[in-house]
Structures are given as C-alpha cells and as structure tokens.
Amino acid sequence: MAGHVVPQKVYFVIFALLIGLTGLTTWVATLDMPSPWNTVVALAIAIFKASLVILFFMHVKYSSNLTRAAVVAGFFWLAILLVFTLSDILTRQWIPQSTGWTTTIESPH
Amino acid sequence: MSTTTLEPSIETHVHYLNVSYGIKSWLLTTDHKRIGLLYLASITLMFFVGGSAAVLMRLHLIEPQGGLVEPETYNKLFTMHGIIMVFFFLIPSIPATLGNFLVPMMLGARDLAFPRLNLMSWYLYMIGAIFTLSAIAAGGVDTGWTLYPPYSSAYSHTHVIMAALGIFIAGFSSILTGFNFIVTIHKMRAPGLTWFRLPLFIWAHYATSVIQILGTPVVAVTIALLALERLFHIGLFDPNVGGDPILFQHLFWFYSHPAVYIMILPGMGVMSELITCFSRKRVFGYSFIAFSSVAIAVLSFLVWGHHMFVTGQSVYAGLVFSALSFMVAIPSAIKVFNWMATLYKGSISYDAPMLYALGFVGLFTMGGVTGLFLSSLAVDVHVHDTYFVIAHFHYIMVGGAVMAYLGGIHFWWPKITGRMYPDGWARFAALVIFVGFNLTFFPQYMLGYLGMPRRYAVYPAEFQVLNVMSSAGASILGIGYLIPLIYLTWSMRYGKVAGPNPWKAKGLEWTTPSPPPTENFEETPVVTEEAYNYSAVGEEA
Amino acid sequence: MWSGFPLRPDQASTIAEGFDHLFYFETAVAIFFATFIFGTIFYFAIKYRRRSDDERPPEIEGSLALELTWTLIPSALCAIMFFWASSLYFTNSRPPTRALEVFVIGKQWMWHLQHAEGPREINELHVPVGRPVKLTMTSEDVIHDFFIPAFRVKHDVVPGQYHSIWFEATKTGKYHFFCAQYCGAQHSGMIGWVYVMSEVDYEQWLTGGAKNESMAASGADLYQKLACITCHGTGRAPAFNGIYGKPVKLTDGQTVTADDAYIRESILNPSAKIVEGYTPIMPTFKGQVSEEELLQLIAFIKSLGTEPQKP
Amino acid sequence: MAEHQAQSAVMDPLAHQFDDLQQQHEASNFGMWIFLATEVMFFGGMFAGYTIYRHEYFTAFAAGSHLLNWKFGATNTAVLICSSLTMALAVHAAQTGKRKALVTFLILTILLGMAFLGIKFTFEWSRDWNENLIPGELIAGHPFAPQGEILKQLQEAHAGLPQVELFMFFYFALTGFHALHMVVGIGLLTVLTVMAWQGRFSPERFNPVEGSGLYWHFVDIVWIFLFPLLYLIGGIS
C-alpha cells in the first residue's frame, strides 16, 4: 500500500547532485561560448536536473508505465507546441523575396 | 424536474431521480447522472441563446444592405453566436451530458473517480456562462469567436475582457471533465472489462479527454495573456512594440483546432453505439474505429496551421500543416467506411435515433471532404474566410455533431427518464432538421466559392439569391429544433414507461433499471463478452 | 434572374483557370464520396430493413482487405490533392520579376493604394491587362485581408509586416475586391473595385488625372526633409546605393537581406540590427513617418538600384 | 441513502465510488499526474511566446536578463531544491508512519517556500518597482520607464526598450504564475501539517501527502527551467 519506499540516502544524493548542477549552470554562464552553446548547455543541465527530480523525488523510476506515459505525454505535447510554432517563425525569412523591381524614378517603358 | 410527479410504475423502484427531492438535492449532488442532467439543462438553454443569434443573423442577411440591425450589432451577433455555440454548447454537449451520464455506467462503475470535481466542473461552466452572458447583456462583444489581436486587444470598444474571462473559466470546466474521464476509464473498469471490450463510446471519450487536458490549458493561458495585453498594454501581440499578432493565432489554434475534434469525437462515439444497436450487429472493424479515435486525438495537435495559410505564416510551415491536415482526414474516413460496412446485412430499423445516425454519416462526409478543399493550400487561398468555410464547419458541427447529440439524446432518453418519447414526432423532427439543414448550409458552399467573405453585415447584391435560400432553410431548421424540445419535455411526464432496455441494446447501461439507481448497479457487473454482441439478442427477448 | 445567380466567379487572372481545375477535381471527389456514401446508406437501409423483431443478422467481424482499401484509396487521393495544390501555391507565391508594383495600406475601414509611378487611389485599383502586378501590403491598425475573388488571390494585411500577392489579369473589366479578415464595425464596407484596362487605357489613366510624383520621388523628398542625408550622405552611415535586395553584414556576425521589412525595421527600430562597421547613432523615426511615407522611403532606396553611386 | 454516504465519508476513508483503498490510491495518484500534465501545457503556452521573442529579440532579452540579479536567482534555486528535499523526506516519513518527522518536514518545506517568496518580494520585485521596470501599465501610474544607470546600460547594449519591456513581461508573467503556484502549495501544505498533527495519515493512507508532494516538486521543476531561461541569458559576468 505504502508504495515503494525509497531509502533516504537516495534523496540526499540527488539533493547534492541538484545543488552541484545549479552551481555548474551558473559557472557555465560565465564562460563565453559561441552563440547557441550557452543556451544549449544551460537547457541540457536544466533538463537533466528536472529528470532527477521526476525520477527520484517524484518516484517515477519506481512507478507504473501509466505514470510514465503521463509524464512523457506532458513533455511531448509541449514539444509539439514549441517545434511547430518555431517551424513557422524560423522559416518565414525563407520566402523568396522578389528583388526584381526595376522601376526607377521615371515611369516604366 | 425534482417536482415532477412520477407515475406509480416508475415509482416502484428507487432511482437517482426520486431518491431525494428539492433544489438542494440537485445543486449539491455528486451523482454523475444528476450532474449530466444539470449540464443538459444549461446546455440546452445556451443552444437556444446561440440559435436565436443565428436566427437574427439569417434574417438580417435576407437583404444585401442588411435588413435588421446595424453592422456593429451584426458583428456582436456572430461573435456571441460563435462563442456560445463553441465554448458553451458544442464542446460540453456530448461529453458533459451523455458522457457524464454514461461513462461510469458503461464501465460498470458507481460514479466517476472524482464526483466532487465533477460537480465543480458544472459550477465553473455556469460561472463562465454567466460572465459571457453578462458581457452580452452589458453591450456585447464584437471580435469574432477567434478573438484575433490587435483588434481584440487594442481596437475593439466592447466587453472583450468579460467574455474572455468567461471562456477562461469554462475552459477549466472542460479540463475537469476530461480529467475525470481519463482517470475513471483507466482505473474503474468493471472486472473483465478489458480495453478491447470497451464500447467505442468510451474510446471516443478517452480520445476527447486527452485533447481536453492537453489542449485547453494553452487556450486558457493565451486568453489570459490577451486580457493582460488589453488591460495593461503589455505589447505582447502589438506590432508597434515588436509583438507578433500571428503568435496569438498559433497559440489560439493550437487549442482550437484540436477542439474541433473535442466536438466531433464524442459524436462519433455515439454513432458507433447507434449504428450497431439499430442494425443489430457487431461493429465492423472494432479496433480500427477504436484506434482511429486515438490517432485523431494525436494528429489533431499537428495541423493547427491550416487556419493560417494566408495570414503571413511561413509558406514552408503551411506546406507541413497542409500535409498533416490531409493525414488527419484518413482516420475519419476509416470510421465512416466501417459504419457503412456495419449496416451491411444488418437488421436495420428506422427508429428516430437511427435516422439521426444515418444523417450524421452523410452530412459529416460532406463537411469532411470540403475540409479537404480547405487543407489544399492553393484552394484555401481563395476560399479562406468566405462562406465556404462557414458551410464546411456547419456541415460538420451542425450536420454532424448536433445530429449525433440529438441521436444520442433520443437513444438514451428512456434510460435517462424512464420514459419513451412519441416516436412519430421524433422521426418527423429528424426529417425536418435534415431538410432545413441542407437548405441552410448548402447554398453557403456556393456563396463561398463565388467569393462572399464571412462576417459581412452588408454584401453585394449578386449574392442575394443564395442568401435568401439559406435564410429560408434556417427558419425550417429552427422549427425542427423546437419540436424535440417540446415533445421531450412532454414525455418526461406523459411518455410511455420504457423499461430497462427498450431497444434490446447491448451494453452495461441497459442491464440496469431505467432510470438507474444512484449506485447504477445493484452489484458490480462482471463482463464476459465483447461489446456489441448482438448475435445474442434473440435469446434474451 | 440567373445572371444574379452565377455558379462560378469570374476567371480573370492567369492563375484562375489552373485553380478552378483543381477545384473541380476536388468537387468531383467530394461529389463522388457524398453520393457513394449517401447511396450506399440508403441502399443498405432499404435492402436490410428489419423485417421481424427477432431477426438475427449474420456476424461479420471485419476485414483487413477492406480496411486497407479504404485507407489507401483516400490516402492516394489526398496525396494527389496535396501535391497538386501545393505546387500551384508555390508557383503562385513567387512574384515574377518585372511586375508593376502597387503599395497597399489597409486601415479601418478603407484601402489606400499607391502605384510606384505615383498615382494614389482609394478603394479602387487600376491595372493593365496582361502584365503582372505585385501588391505589397501593410496595415496601419488591425489585421485586414486583401481578396480579389476573380483573380483567386488573397492575403492577410498585417500591421508591422509586409506581405505581397501578385496577379496578371487576363480580361478587361471591373472586379470586386474585399476585406476578408474581420476588422471591426465597417469590415463589410471595406470593399472596392479592380479596373482591368487595356495597356493603352492604362497608360492614359496613369498620365491623366491629378499629377502625382512617383513614390520614389516622394521618398527622395522625405530623404531630404527628414535629414537622413545628414548622415547617410556623409559616410557616418552606410550609403543606400545598391543595398536593396543585397545581403548586409551585421555587427553580431549575422547577415540579413536588405528587403522591405529590413528597411522598415532599420527606420523604426534602428538599434535592432546594426550594420557592421558603424556605430548605432541613428535615432528612431517611429511616430514621425507614416506607413505611407515608409513605403515611399523604401521605394526611394529601391530606386537607387543595385550599382553603388553617389546620390 | 445520502446520509449513509455522508456518514461513510467521515468514518471510512474509502469513497463510495471505489471498490477498495488500492483503487482509490491509484486513481488519486494518476489523477495528480494528469493534472500536472495540464500544468505543463499551461506554462507551455507562455514558454512558447518566450521562445519566439527571445529568438527574435535576443539582444534585448540578454540586456533585460542582465537587469536581474542572478545571485538571487541562484539562491532561490538552492532554496527550492532544499524544499524539494524536505518534501521528499516528508513523504518518506508518511510512508513509514513517522508522525513527528512528517510534521517537522512539512513545516520545514513551508518555511523554505516562504523564504523563496520572501527573497522574490523583498530583493527582486520591489527593486523592479523602484526602478520602474514593471512592464506595461500593470500597475496604474507606474509605466515601464527605466532611468539613469539602467537606461544607460540598456542603451549601451543597443537594446530596444519596447523589447526589453517584452522580456520584463515574460519575467513577471512566468515568475508571477510560478509564485502563485507556490502560494497555493504553501496553503496545501499548511492544511496537511494540521492533518498530520492530528494523526490523520498512516502508511495505508497518505494520498494527500503524496499528491501535494508531486505538486511541490513540479513547481520546483518549473523554477529549474526559469532560472537559466530568465537570469542567465547571454551569459553573466
């Protein structure tokens, strides 16, 4: 009934990791990396931290597949929202712009 | 309802209607069946409010110059029509009434998993409705149901915030319904009721619920942002400070496209029940219908950009959204063909619910295939924001979803009230609605192709003939809707006593008395067979 | 009476016919399925009507072959429609070179149009037959939409953004254009006429009537009046000659194309993108130039061609 | 009948619609997860807007981010992680039936949550208020109008003010909704503490503790993303 009882030690280890990773993100932010990499690293660390919380603090590692499906669905749908919205924003500039307008100050012909 | 005196024959058993009396016993009920009825009453009211707006619009459009109201008023009419019909009628229609009533019964459960949340959902709905109705009473809203900024956020002088608040709140009521269904379907099935023994009605509601819980929060936050923008001039969607009005459209349609499947999937679920029962046959291709519901739920989230082909969305994104829109049509096609195949060699009766069901299949097809026109990029350029779109979605939503809703109401009416409705009237009404409907909306396809834009209070004279036809149809349709309202109300008191299973239908809900007792079943049923086992019908009778 | 009851909108542009062919094809598909399905339903409903109350129909579980058939045939039809429609759309979304340019500004509730050559119009558009015309469109307030049914073209007109459509009229005559995006009280009044004229009539129309400077010339005047010249003529700021349509290198290492939207942004929000090698001293002109003047400035910069020279 | 129900609700932790405690527990746990999925989408709408504008106005977003003090952000991250730990330990205590430990950890969690809010209000938001960094006319008569040093800093970064204002809006919207969730969470935990004190939980029945725990961790996760996304744009020095 009480579900899976996780040993307290696990919680402390995860806690230490989380605090360490918070320090890491902050430190990494002081580095001057080429353009997207700062963001990529920061997000990667955040995702890793979130996974730790979900798996251990929230017991998903010890839970049923149904629970896992709910977790995955939440993030998968978030990804749909972001990816498809960005698919518009990022490709808007691709529109072949007409550069062929040749009318000069005097009227055509 | 609580004061209705029931005839002795129904009085003989204690059921959910006569277990307690008085307003309080209804307003504080946690019985899913009573909540379903609370919803039924409120939704019917909203339908007639929205319908009255439609009637005024159609009257106005008889003359090109607009015979009835000022353009400003006309704009408020279609906005209120759209908002009420979508958020306060069609989205809750089948799930919150029939779904609420039937999901636990079909699962063999005593109630939904969270009965108090269920009641709260109805209260949220009512609060949302009151906000929206007071926005109307205070002078109306004129943004269109799509609420596009910057018009809605900076230029409209009407009660946008109040209406937005109403939609926001109603959104949470919808989330709660979906939430309850998902948990109930997962956790509270009767012993022996495996996934592939579930009625397809349940599969459809499961798919619907997925959309409700994952889509609705996004529209809630979008509408909240819109309200903040309007109140505090944040500039989120305001191009003057670098905001992008098209972002709103993305967020809005991320929900509102899937929402159209919230409106149709439950109807499809009803279809599967009706068609099997009235042709006395096991459904053809059970698993295909079941999985197509799930496929629709997932794919529905990938096509929203088809509402934005000409709004300045990237053409490449348009390409992707167009392709995916065609894909989402396939599961719907699968359903239609499987229903057709179910009729084959059946034992088909023409009871009123079946007439609605047959009407649904045909009209939904017509609405669906014209959806394909709209997902074709080049074609949408011409017909976008014309009456072609109006006709498309009324064919699906009125010809499809409303037909299914009426069919379902008639089918389960004896279960809900314990009494039959007058059969002749019911068939007559179904026919009137079918004729009126086609006359109203078919001409709109032609209008759209000819180029008449939607949301026009005044239109060029060359469109008049078709508009008059449409208005004529609408009055037939309106009368068609009044007939069931009258005879169903009448039958609550004077109808013939129905007995537990007047249709000789299959399904757990028919194994318990009509109306069912509060706990639904005397003892939890054990399921040993697949759904729609109609070959066993003769034996019971 | 039936002249008031047409079944097809005028076909008056080069793309209208191609469009209609696709439309007829889809209509045929729609009619086929509607008839097929209604027909089958009626047929089954009559043939298999219930004859007695204890009838027991045969059990039929399903059929994989049938499922595949009715998955694949609609899929194939969908694929055809998708490719056909998309290729039409893509061809039509690139304006041909040497199109006449007209600039369109929508505002509640009228259309302002100006030809590159100068003439301005309100809720009317005169164009010659047989020559491609490109409309570059923006809005001063809310979203509008420019829709010419006879030409089968339509696009939203979005504040803060430039969008264009193009067409080549094939028949002289008078055709409706509409605002197709809901924009407030007089949305349905935001309509007008396109007059398609013969080449000769059009020339006459251009030269006759009120004399207007060309847009580029108005832009040149603004260039003086707003004192752009104090920097852009001196080397403190980049010269405009030959920049239009060319890539521009920015300080942050990115490269952008100097198109209409970029120039607009450079004038209204100069600090957003800084040209490499310059300091961001340019003030914003937001609030000082109208949408119309912006278009004129753009026309002016365009008119400087692509060859660098001293203005 | 209704009375019977009402009675049984008090006497018996098993609600009438469920067959047994196991089913009830699973339903409430699964329900919590579904609820959290909707929460993800709720924040998701704002994240989508954030992503797009950050992409379009990176300079302004970086400049806006530099107006925030990352030290407070980092401290608060640590505070929330601590509170997640105490929450996890509280659930552990409930599972193992240690009433005193449960009460202690719940109280600790509440205190940490309040510390988070305290830091937010006193050191961050109040400064934004003083420096006129509140976006739009969110507070009447107090428009977004950076002055002095801050204005200079933004100008040097070549950031358009309206775009910085957009950033500040996302900052307030996201942290504001987050803080709202914290407040709700603290309320929930307070009720739980009282119930735990009264000994209403046991290893057989601690659904509310478990559910609130999940909620609390979720709020922590949101912040784990908010910290780098709001405080660390474009690096810090």
Ligand code: HEA
């Ligand atoms: C219940 C509501 C509902 C449903 C189910 C649908 C279903 C579909 N809709 Fe519709 N739609 C709306 C409600 C709905 N729609 C509304 C309200 C709007 C307007 C919003 C506004 O702007 O106000 C709209 C607008 C709309 C647009 C935007 C138009 C525009 O503004 O320019 C598009 C574009 O792609 C579209 C496409 C589709 C498609 C492809 C389907 C498909 O799911 C249909 C699938 C069904 C079938 C295809 C029929 C069955 C198939 C057969 C019998 C076999 C034959 C099939 C093939 C050959 C494939 N819809």
Ligand code: HEA
């Ligand atoms: C569930 C959704 C739903 C339903 C059921 C309906 C039902 C109807 N709709 Fe609606 N409609 C929408 C959803 C819906 N609509 C939406 C989303 C829009 C877009 C809004 C926007 O652009 O923002 C729209 C827009 C819309 C327009 C276009 C307005 C415009 O763009 O200018 C029109 C025009 O004919 C119309 C007509 C009708 C009619 C005649 C009915 C009929 O089916 C209604 C029938 C009901 C009744 C008639 C009421 C009951 C009877 C009485 C009250 C008795 C008295 C009446 C008589 C005796 C005649 N609708």
Ligand code: CUA
């Ligand atoms: Cu302008 Cu509608």
Ligand SMILES: [Cu+2]
């Ligand atoms: Cu859609």
